[in-house]
Amino acid sequence: xAPIRLLELLILLAVLAGFxxxxxxxxxxxxxxxxxxxxxxxxxxxxxxxxxxxxRSPILPRSGELLSGDYADPIPQAVILTAIVIGLSIQALxxxxxxxxxxxxxxxxxxxxxxxxxx
Amino acid sequence: xxxxxxxxxxxxxxxLLVPYLAAFLAVLLPSLSHALVVGCCGATAWVGAEALIxxxxxxxxxxxxxxxxxxxxxxxxxFVLLNGLVCLAVWIEARRQGWDRTGWMLLLxxxxxxxxxxxxxDLISLYVALEVVGITAFLxxxxxxxxxxxxxxxxxxxxxxxxxAIYLIGAGLVYAQxxxxxxxxxxxxxxGAPLVLVLVGLLTKAGVFLNGLWLPRTHAxxxxxxxxxxxxxxxxxxxxxxxxxxxxxxxxxxLLLPIAxxxxxxxxxxxxxxxxxxxxxxxxxxxQMGLVLLAPAAGGLMAFSHGVAKSGLFxxxxxxxxxxxxxxxxxxxxxxLLLTLLVGSCSIAGLAPLLGYAAxxxxxxxxxxxxxxxxxxxxxxxxxxxxxxxRAPLAAASNPEEASGALPWGAWLxxxxxxxxxxxxxxEVQRGWLVSLVLLGLGLVVDQLLERRRQQVSHGLPSLDRLxxxxxxxxxxxxxxxxxxxxxxx
Numbered sequence: 001x002a003p004i005r006l007l008e009l010l011i012l013l014a015v016l017a018g019f020x021x022x023x024x025x026x027x028x029x030x031x032x033x034x035x036x037x038x039x040x041x042x043x044x045x046x047x048x049x050x051x052x053x054x055x056r057s058p059i060l061p062r063s064g065e066l067l068s069g070d071y072a073d074p075i076p077q078a079v080i081l082t083a084i085v086i087g088l089s090i091q092a093l094x095x096x097x098x099x100x101x102x103x104x105x106x107x108x109x110x111x112x113x114x115x116x117x118x119x
Numbered sequence: 120x121x122x123x124x125x126x127x128x129x130x131x132x133x134x135l136l137v138p139y140l141a142a143f144l145a146v147l148l149p150s151l152s153h154a155l156v157v158g159c160c161g162a163t164a165w166v167g168a169e170a171l172i173x174x175x176x177x178x179x180x181x182x183x184x185x186x187x188x189x190x191x192x193x194x195x196x197x198f199v200l201l202n203g204l205v206c207l208a209v210w211i212e213a214r215r216q217g218w219d220r221t222g223w224m225l226l227l228x229x230x231x232x233x234x235x236x237x238x239x240x241d242l243i244s245l246y247v248a249l250e251v252v253g254i255t256a257f258l259x260x261x262x263x264x265x266x267x268x269x270x271x272x273x274x275x276x277x278x279x280x281x282x283x284a285i286y287l288i289g290a291g292l293v294y295a296q297x298x299x300x301x302x303x304x305x306x307x308x309x310x311g312a313p314l315v316l317v318l319v320g321l322l323t324k325a326g327v328f329l330n331g332l333w334l335p336r337t338h339a340x341x342x343x344x345x346x347x348x349x350x351x352x353x354x355x356x357x358x359x360x361x362x363x364x365x366x367x368x369x370x371x372x373x374l375l376l377p378i379a380x381x382x383x384x385x386x387x388x389x390x391x392x393x394x395x396x397x398x399x400x401x402x403x404x405x406x407q408m409g410l411v412l413l414a415p416a417a418g419g420l421m422a423f424s425h426g427v428a429k430s431g432l433f434x435x436x437x438x439x440x441x442x443x444x445x446x447x448x449x450x451x452x453x454x455x456l457l458l459t460l461l462v463g464s465c466s467i468a469g470l471a472p473l474l475g476y477a478a479x480x481x482x483x484x485x486x487x488x489x490x491x492x493x494x495x496x497x498x499x500x501x502x503x504x505x506x507x508x509x510r511a512p513l514a515a516a517s518n519p520e521e522a523s524g525a526l527p528w529g530a531w532l533x534x535x536x537x538x539x540x541x542x543x544x545x546x547e548v549q550r551g552w553l554v555s556l557v558l559l560g561l562g563l564v565v566d567q568l569l570e571r572r573r574q575q576v577s578h579g580l581p582s583l584d585r586l587x588x589x590x591x592x593x594x595x596x597x598x599x600x601x602x603x604x605x606x607x608x609x
Contacts, residue, residue, distance in 0.1 A: 035281050079243050094276055119335065
């Protein structure tokens with residue numbers, strides 16, 4: 001198996017693990033962490049996509065000469081920076097809310113917050 | 120000669136960026152906040168109306184080849200106009216509720232990020248815009264300030280971010296296959312996993328079918344002004360990109376058709392069964408978003424007529440004596456409020472002569488004949504849903520001074536386009552009297568039959584919106600889409 005395929009497979013497994021955790025974990029804190037596992041897998045996917053054309057950082061040397069063409073693709077890397085920042089801020093917001101909710105149920109069992117009234 | 124900064128393109132970019140700047144200013148200088156909100160909302164409504172009146176498509180490419188492609192066409196114009204009007208109406212109502220400067224800041228950021236999401240035509244800019252919309256909506260829901268609000272907001276952001284992670288995987292795969300993040304690149308790819316992942320993300324944001332199961336409780340539990348924003352425009356942030364994709368490739372429209380219809384049916388069944396008036400409006404949003412996605416040719420007008428009417432109805436919620444539909448017949452409402460409820464309800468139910476009727480007509484002419492038959496059945500159902508809201512008796516006229524203080528100006532602003540729209544589309548509307556009367560009669564009969572059943576049967580429909588159900592819904596719809604693509608490929 002080509003190494004890039006193996007890495008793709010690992011990323012897919014990480015996404016599925018995150019999704020499974022979100023579905024199966026009862027603790028809210030662990031649910032949020034599972035979501036973060038998914039987010040990290042997405043970041044890894046974009047880094048892997050960028051590395052298909054080469055591994056050298058896409059930065060011109062001071063002399064300005066272009067080295068042989070094994071540069072990494074700068075576009076997915078640039079794009080995923082934004083997603084990392086957004087992911088971090090959402091994670092922070094969720095954790096703030098969870099600390100508030102821990103006052104209601106310190107065990108943070110997600111089922112205890114669900115409303116019981118009809119739909 | 121006009122200077123370069125006055126060119127239409129620069130003005131459009133300035134219009135996109137000003138709400139963010141205004142949001143900061145509104146916090147620093149609270150005395151300016153009202154002027155800033157009104158200015159930004161007015162400009163937004165103006166830009167949307169201009170795009171609709173001129174009927175032209177304005178593409179705009181920022182920062183060169185790898186930059187941000189934007190496009191303002193009549194389809195986007197409907198959503199932009201809706202955004203401006205709803206935010207303005209919410210400002211009118213929220214001023215009475217004494218919103219502070221953080222409230223105005225959030226409203227301006229929401230306005231700006233929704234505008235960005237309506238104009239952008241590449242996957243990554245859309246991702247950023249939708250995440251900003253999501254975070255702002257989350258903070259607005261938290262204004263509800265109860266323990267339940269914490270849970271509802273957490274659920275909203277958790278599901279929203281998970282689904283956007285799925286969407287990003289799709290976007291990454293599109294780039295790997297097509298070398299671009301543009302919508303056109305996605306639409307030209309043969310249908311497959313990248314498309315499905317992007318669709319799962321957008322369907323969740325638009326609140327459609329199983330992906331939208333988070334919607335009813337979220338929209339019903341938020342404060343009235345926030346519900347109006349969420350149900351009126353925020354769902355449009357997911358719906359417009361879906362309509363754009365359908366426009367670019369009809370195969371995507373065919374793929375989404377069963378989901379859209381299923382959403383309309385699911386929303387209708389629950390709206391007929393619930394006993395809470397806000398919950399009824401929220402389930403009806405889920406149904407209407409399905410109808411919006413049926414055809415891109417009619418989607419803009421459908422989303423607009425639904426958005427203004429639904430926001431207007433939600434804005435009146437603070438003045439209802441109670442939210443329970445079981446006691447709705449016993450609680451008299453003052454005349455201005457009842458009138459608002461009637462106009463909004465009739466428009467969403469698609470009765471002539473209001474704008475909702477014109478939207479429904481446009482939709483019927485844009486879909487295949489089989490679907491048209493289904494639409495007629497669905498509209499009988501929606502008449503039956505909205506009958507329930509209009510059953511309140513009229514209150515005796517109270518002290519006029521007291522009454523004038525409580526006039527629902529915000530809701531009236533939103534009802535205005537529904538009435539004005541029917542004057543503009545008079546020729547179309549004129550033929551609809553008879554059909555509307557028949558639909559109204561049938562809807563009333565269905566309502567009476569169901570009302571008897573509701574009193575006899577105490578157990579309700581299953582609750583579908585626990586957190587595992589929401590996550591499972593994402594998985595189910597994604598797997599279903601993949602299977603249907605696989606079946607088509609053979």
